[in-house]
Amino acid sequence: MNRMKMNKKISKKSILVFEAGLLFSILTPGILSTIIIYLYFWYFDFGLILYELKDAVKQDSIYAIVVIIVGLLFTFTLIFSRLFNLHRNLILYIDTKLDDEQIISLKKNLLSFIPHILLIVVLAWIILDLIICIIYIAVGQNVFFIVRNYFISTLVGTTITCIPAYFGLDTLIKHFVRNYFDEVDLQVHSDVRFIPVSVKIFTTFVLGGIIPILIIFVMSNDYRKLMQIMGYVDQGIDNKFAVASIMALIVGVTISFASALYFSMTVARPLKKLDQVLGDIDGGDLNVKLKADFTDEIGHISQSLNNMINRVRASVKLHEEFALIEKELDIAEKVQCSVLTQPEMYESFEGYTISVIYRPQNGRVGGDYFNIMNIGDSCISVFLADATGHGMQAALTTMQIDMMNRQSLHLVDPAERFKFLNEYYISEIKGTNLFTACCVNLYHDHITYSGAGHPEQFLIRNGGDPVHVEKGGRLIGAFPDYQYLSKNYPIESGDVMILFTDGAFEQYNESGEMFGEDTLKEMILRYTKSGLSNDLKILNKTIFQSIKEFTGSIGLDDDVTIISIRKD
Known part of the structure; x- marks a missing residue:
């Protein structure tokens, strides 16, 4: 907090407004009360003097003076106790830590009300006295009448004004305190109570x-x-x-x-x-509830408050559920990242350069899975799978795929591995969330490829000519005892193979148009011919950026995984 801002004095405008308001709150009812008292004494004056009720007047005057003095003391006690109580509350409950210098400044500002109150009350009393004297003299009353009625009239008028002045003072203090602490960027605690x-x-x-x-x-x-x-x-x-x-x-x-x-x-x-x-x-x-026992505006407010509490409670519950989901997503993200092959593993292979870009649809977890590892002395296995669905459910399926894939590593041929995965998934796991996959074994002079319901992948020769790659068999988990096939393709230095999931082309823009396989193939051919295949990381990023620009503000509609492989 800015100390200079905290220590500034009460503005002269605030003091003038406070004094004018307090003076008005005293004078308005005071003038009315003194006029009423004067009319009363004027009405009974002739009869009281005529029948010499001096003893009665004297006795009534003594009682009136005693009552008035007690009332004045009580009223002033209320006013000053209110000030000191307000001062104590503000010091105790201000929602900001103040140092000693700031607290002293705050006390001075609050205590500065006291001389203003005394000044205003005395000024009001003098004005009332003058008004009464002017009224009495104007109507031609004698000295005896003025002396007998003047003191009582003034005291009664001032006493009657002290009560509304007290409430007016409290309102003015409340208004001043709120404005003052808004100016110094402080918040008054809710425990600071007024009348x-x-x-x-x-x-x-x-x-x-x-x-x-x-x-x-x-x-x-x-x-x-x-x-x-x-x-x-x-x-x-x-x-x-x-x-x-x-x-x-x-x-x-x-x-x-x-x-x-x-x-x-x-x-x-x-x-x-x-x-x-x-x-x-x-x-x-938020477990509280207000009984709406009233049928008036207060009952309506109570019912509205209950409805608001219910909505806030539902919102808090929803927020807690979202927080729990976020926590579960954090755990799932860490687990899924642990089963995916890390870059330091596939970037160290000899004979091939491999780059991977993996972007889940929700930015956390998804249904795409890939595994790249050596199997045998001269074979690099690249396995890519795509589970149906998105988010957490699809991510759980990738955990099952990873477990089955590791159990199938003793089978080198991709077709044999898919047969094992299909039978194991149907008979043992009994999974209902199907998935597509493709697997390519990289050798020194050729590659062996097999697909299971996966889209057609791209093999591009060094000169830029594409090679048709068979799509392969059915997706895994749908047909028991299905026989998958593998096919060999020669590979030479500079040849590039692009593996991807259907999220690379099943994306939509704001007009509802799909990116499409043909657009993806044309774009990959154009990029490879332009020399981007010399740096596979740049190639992958360029392909993904083109897909992202196509979707625009809609964002990704599916997980995207692109694996680029170049024969060195």
């Missing part, structure tokens, strides 16, 4: 329900005292009215709390479950 939804709903219902009830209770109580002094109500009825007022207050507060608790639990309980499930998913547990 829960249940608390917001509960507080909203309580304030919305209790404040009107308290206002009505205070107004009715003052009205009751006024009526009692004026002699409109006797003591007995007044006592009953007082009891009824208190009971109504208790019932109203109880209903308000119960409603707040019910609605907060109705919304918060499923959200809490949803949050818990999401936390489990974030921790890697």
Whole structure:
């Protein structure tokens, strides 16, 4: 992480936005509350002064001041505890390791909120005081009225504003923290919590329900005292009215709390479950399931979340299966490479130069198999097979072919070897995946060739003339007791023989056209006449590159193996 980027100060724009938002969140409800309080005192002022309710006003004022001070202390405690709790959480749960210098910078940035909060609250209080004084003077109230009502009005207004200011502050801090850590490329951990939804709903219902009830209770109580002094109500009825007022207050507060608790639990309980499930998913547990017990939007979200979990679980399972397949392919690739003849073995033969290019269709394993080795003192055996199918199944067949081929090495004649392979594969292995093959024995002055369902191979003389090579018999594993034939062909220095599997010509381009045997034969003749046969590795690569360019974006449709042999 860039340290200079981490240590940059909070921008002035962020501070101004924060201060303006906090001031607005305090002033808006504060002005409304002070106007309501002023209207109340103005309405009852004449009756209270007329009947000299100074003791009642004094007593009510003392109670109000005590309650207001306790409320202010509680509210400020909430605000500052929220700040310090946020600070602690951010330090503990930031998903990036910070050094000491970065942590100190982070603390300074977070603690810089405190003087701004104090400044805004004091400024809001002063503005409210001025507004109240201006209102009182504008309506021509006397000094006694202002002194008696000013302090209570200001405290009540500020107290009422502290609660929404607290929630507004929390929202602003949340917005600031997210933006700040996005700027420094840090991610805030999910354990850093802000005000829960249940608390917001509960507080909203309580304030919305209790404040009107308290206002009505205070107004009715003052009205009751006024009526009692004026002699409109006797003591007995007044006592009953007082009891009824208190009971109504208790019932109203109880209903308000119960409603707040019910609605907060109705919304918060499923959200809490949803949050818990999401936390489990974030921790890697995909076996969780959320009960969709609700028919509203939350129930719909729960069902959608369950569907998402099922899809993620299926995707993870599929990914695990792919990983297992990849692991099995790695093992199969290593095993198959171990049974194929390595270049250092066939490049050291005397009298012949041999080059092989082997490209599985999937790039890992395939159904092509080749084996090149000395059998006897003066014979080099080149064996090429092509199992039907692709991928893992065809690769397993090549393992069986390798095992059978090694058991047949005591038979020199290619036709005898094919007869042995055919009978053994049918009677002993009982394989169902058939394969074609060709085998050529290289001698000093001639070659012996036999095929088993394999395509026609190419023998090209030094001058560039092709020699027709018999295709041979049926593929192995299909016909029991089948008799294969071998044929000898003379060989001279410079002659080239090209062995290949059907994947060298059974390839298709984007238009659906097949490469074809004729195209392959024409291309090989052209390349050999141009002198590419002098370097068999270049010849093989050129042939394969032409096939690959023909297929284009489609890619290989079958395994490709090309074995080039030149008589030295």
